[in-house]
C-alpha cells in the first residue's frame with residue numbers, strides 16, 4: 001500500500017544579510033572577506049556548517065542581481081523588502097564611514113539606489129535610518145564603518161563618522177544586540193567571518209549574547225595587543241631593535257605601534273596563517289584602533305611612548321642577553337656521557 005503523501009516540513013525562513021558597502025568606502029573589507037578560511041564565506045553561504053541557519057546574502061560584491069531600481073533583477077529591491085518587513089530576520093552590514101549629510105543640503109555625499117518616488121538617490125545614512133530599527137543586528141565592518149577611519153581624518157570635508165557615532169554607542173537592535181564592530185583596515189578575513197558565524201549561531205539560539213568590549217569589538221578577537229601576539233617580542237625584551245626594514249628584530253624604532261594596539265593579526269596571520277604585519281616586517285600602524293589614523297601619524301616615526309620603554313628594555317635586555325648567552329652556551333652542548341667508549345657513564349644503576 002502506498003504511503004499517504006505527507007506535507008514537507010515547513011522550513012525556517014532564511015536569515016537575510018543586507019550588506020551596504022556605500023558608506024565612504026574602498027570595498028577593501030568586502031574583498032578581504034573573500035580570503036576567509038575559518039570559515040570561508042562559501043561555507044557560510046552554502047550552509048555547510050552544522051547547526052547554522054540558512055542565510056541569503058545580498059552583497060554587492062558577489063550578487064548576480066544588479067540593474068536599476070524597479071528593473072527585472074534589481075538588487076536594491078531586497079533593501080526595500082527589509083524596510084517593508086518582508087524579510088525578517090535580517091542582519092544589516094555596513095561598510096564604509098557615514099558622512100554627515102546635514103552639512104550637504106545641496107546634494108549628497110554617498111547613496112545607494114534611487115528613491116522610486118523622487119528619483120533621487122537614497123543616502124547611506126537614510127538607509128541606516130530605515131533599516132537599523134528592523135534589523136536583528138547591525139554589524140559595522142572595517143575601521144571606517146566602526147570608528148570613521150581614514151575618511152574621517154582631520155581635514156576631511158564630509159564630517160564622516162562610524163556607525164556607533166551615527167546611531168549612538170548605546171544603540172541596541174530590536175533583539176537587544178548592540179552594534180557589533182569588527183575593525184581593521186581592512187578586516188582580517190577570518191575575524192569577520194567568525195563574528196558573522198557567531199551572530200548566526202546566536203540567532204539560531206545556539207550561542208549566548210556576543211561578548212563585546214566597550215568599543216563594541218568581539219572580545220575574543222580584540223582582547224590582546226599586537227605586541228602580545230608578535231613573534232618579534234623576544235627581540236624587544238632583549239633590547240634588540242631593527243634599524244632597517246630588512247632586519248628580523250623588533251620594529252618599534254621604525255614606527256611600530258604594536259604594544260598599545262588591540263589586534264590579533266600577528267598571532268593569527270592574514271590568510272591561512274600566512275602574512276601579517278610586524279611579524280613579517282611591516283610596522284603596525286594601528287589600523288584597528290578608534291584613534292586611527294590621526295593619532296598614529298606620521299606612521300614611520302618612532303611612537304613617542306616607545307622611546308622610554310625601548311630605552312629601559314635596551315638596558316635590561318643587554319644584561320638579560322649576556323646571562324642568556326652563558327646558559328645558551330651550556331645547553332648548546334650534548335651531555336658528556338653520549339660517547340662510544342667501552343664504559344657506560346650515564347649514571348645507570350641496575351635495579352637487581
Ligand code: SF4
Pocket residue numbers: 226227228230231232233234236249250251252256257258259278279284
Ligand atoms: S615589532 Fe612591534 S609588535 Fe612586534 S615586538 Fe616590536 S613593538 Fe612589539
Ligand code: SF4
Pocket residue numbers: 184185226261262263264265266276277278283284285286287288289
Ligand atoms: S597588526 Fe596593526 S597594522 Fe596590522 S592589521 Fe593589526 S592593527 Fe592593523
